Amino acid sequence: MAEHEQVHEHVRVAVIGSGFGGLGAAVRLRREGITDFVVLERSDSVGGTWRDNSYPGCACDVPSHLYSFSFAPNPEWPRAFSGQRHIRAYLEHVADTFGLRPHLRFGSEVKRTAWDGENLRWEIETASGNLTADVVVSATGPLSDPKVPDVPGLDTFPGKVFHSARWDHDYDLTGKRVAVIGTGASAIQIVPSIQPKVGRLTLFQRTPAWVMPRMDRPISGAERALHRALPVTTKLRRGLLWGIRELQVQAFTKHPEELGFVEKIAKLNMAAAIKDPALRAKLTPDYRIGCKRILLSSTYYPALARPNVDVVASGLVEVRGSTLVAADGSEAEVDAIIFGTGFHVTDMPIAERVVGADGRTLAETWKGGMEALRGASAAGFPNFMTVIGPNTGLGNSSMILMIESQLNYLADYLRQLDVLGGKVALDARPAAVRGWNHRVQERMKRTVWNTGGCTSWYLDPSGRNTTIWPGTTAEFRRATRRVDLAEYEVLRAPAARRAPAAKSAEVGA
Numbered sequence: 001m002a003e004h005e006q007v008h009e010h011v012r013v014a015v016i017g018s019g020f021g022g023l024g025a026a027v028r029l030r031r032e033g034i035t036d037f038v039v040l041e042r043s044d045s046v047g048g049t050w051r052d053n054s055y056p057g058c059a060c061d062v063p064s065h066l067y068s069f070s071f072a073p074n075p076e077w078p079r080a081f082s083g084q085r086h087i088r089a090y091l092e093h094v095a096d097t098f099g100l101r102p103h104l105r106f107g108s109e110v111k112r113t114a115w116d117g118e119n120l121r122w123e124i125e126t127a128s129g130n131l132t133a134d135v136v137v138s139a140t141g142p143l144s145d146p147k148v149p150d151v152p153g154l155d156t157f158p159g160k161v162f163h164s165a166r167w168d169h170d171y172d173l174t175g176k177r178v179a180v181i182g183t184g185a186s187a188i189q190i191v192p193s194i195q196p197k198v199g200r201l202t203l204f205q206r207t208p209a210w211v212m213p214r215m216d217r218p219i220s221g222a223e224r225a226l227h228r229a230l231p232v233t234t235k236l237r238r239g240l241l242w243g244i245r246e247l248q249v250q251a252f253t254k255h256p257e258e259l260g261f262v263e264k265i266a267k268l269n270m271a272a273a274i275k276d277p278a279l280r281a282k283l284t285p286d287y288r289i290g291c292k293r294i295l296l297s298s299t300y301y302p303a304l305a306r307p308n309v310d311v312v313a314s315g316l317v318e319v320r321g322s323t324l325v326a327a328d329g330s331e332a333e334v335d336a337i338i339f340g341t342g343f344h345v346t347d348m349p350i351a352e353r354v355v356g357a358d359g360r361t362l363a364e365t366w367k368g369g370m371e372a373l374r375g376a377s378a379a380g381f382p383n384f385m386t387v388i389g390p391n392t393g394l395g396n397s398s399m400i401l402m403i404e405s406q407l408n409y410l411a412d413y414l415r416q417l418d419v420l421g422g423k424v425a426l427d428a429r430p431a432a433v434r435g436w437n438h439r440v441q442e443r444m445k446r447t448v449w450n451t452g453g454c455t456s457w458y459l460d461p462s463g464r465n466t467t468i469w470p471g472t473t474a475e476f477r478r479a480t481r482r483v484d485l486a487e488y489e490v491l492r493a494p495a496a497r498r499a500p501a502a503k504s505a506e507v508g509a
Helices: 020-031 084-097 187-194 221-229 231-253 256-273 277-283 300-304 349-353 399-420 430-444 473-479 501-508
Strands: 009-016 037-040 110-116 121-126 129-138 160-163 177-181 200-204 309-312 316-320 323-326 331-333 336-339 384-386 424-428 488-492
Touching: 009 020, 009 121, 020 037, 020 084, 020 399, 110 349, 129 399, 177 187, 177 331, 187 200, 187 300, 200 323, 221 231, 231 256, 231 473, 256 277, 256 300, 277 300, 277 309, 300 309, 384 399, 399 424, 399 473, 424 430
Parallel strands: 009 037, 009 129, 129 384, 160 336, 177 200, 177 336, 200 309
Antiparallel strands: 110 121, 121 129, 316 323, 323 331, 424 488
């Protein structure tokens, strides 16, 4: 061995991220009998978005028994819609129950990972050291890197500034003049949570949201006892929640006109709390419900009606000292700015750190829009899989269902590598990726997300929906149950190519 060569740790699988996707992948690997893997986490604990988002009022808008792994039911959920603290505790419990701790590498942010075509492996540089892996599973998730708009003058603001996903718990909001920027899922939870304590709250609303009542309630001790004693009741509850949402999908994907009834409910929800006609007009969207994410809250509108709250129906365009200026010219003097402006979804930062077979990054490959075969495999990135990849998001159900479907695909992917034998890799054929993406985009044309008349974070800069899955979760599960080798090129290490070449070409044809 040459003196300049370094020997790095090598694993069969490296998983990036320890949220629902990363921990789910780790559990699935162990259940498949694979223990030669690591989970690379940039922070100091598991939890992903449920670790990072600890703002006041943070909770899930999917029912608890559906927003959990099917293989790890939790009979102890305290509420119909659980809060951040309980969801994070659930993920810690999963890590302990399934023996994942030895595989976790905290403080190991992935700086760069590049495909080594000569040795058919990934070279990975992390904050805690370097390693190589046969397969990389990216489970960083789309809601992991906060997006803060580039507002002129923001860097000169003398007060406190932070994003909802980086909440400063040491800063006391009591009596302060606070601006909340954005009206998405985080903002509608933050506003009613901080409104009673702040001196004045100014909400900068670029686009109003459709808000439905949040049918939350405590889960009684008797219910929890029943779920503990009879686990089948937990499965039945989960199945009912799933079934209701599957029946709703057609309205989102094929018949958006059927959502008119839901709009009426949302308007009644608003009218019950907002008596001022002028404020009601500000808060009423001009697009079809469902086009942007439907929000759930029974406290948001009442908070906006309080005397210490102002709603500016315009986006923030400039900061002049302590003065915030909206696009309509209105101004507000504030002590603190809280951005509830979402995340880098269609331009995930991890893509800039992944270098494929042709030397281009995943971000460069996706410059014209994200696309991946069955939401998992991008052409030119062998043995690299994404959990919650392009067009796997949902508008009305639980992402855990989609994650588990992608874990089925991952498991079969690894089985196929074993069957092929030797040093081998699979690279999605460009034609297969294009074909899959074409079918998805054709189905997308008639959905409410594309026809509802709004601009949402589901769309990339070119206006293409690269985020949402235009079908039921059952359809996606069927589409990801097995790996079709005809959709992949089979790669073998140079030394092993001569004899098996004909066989691998036949399998991959």
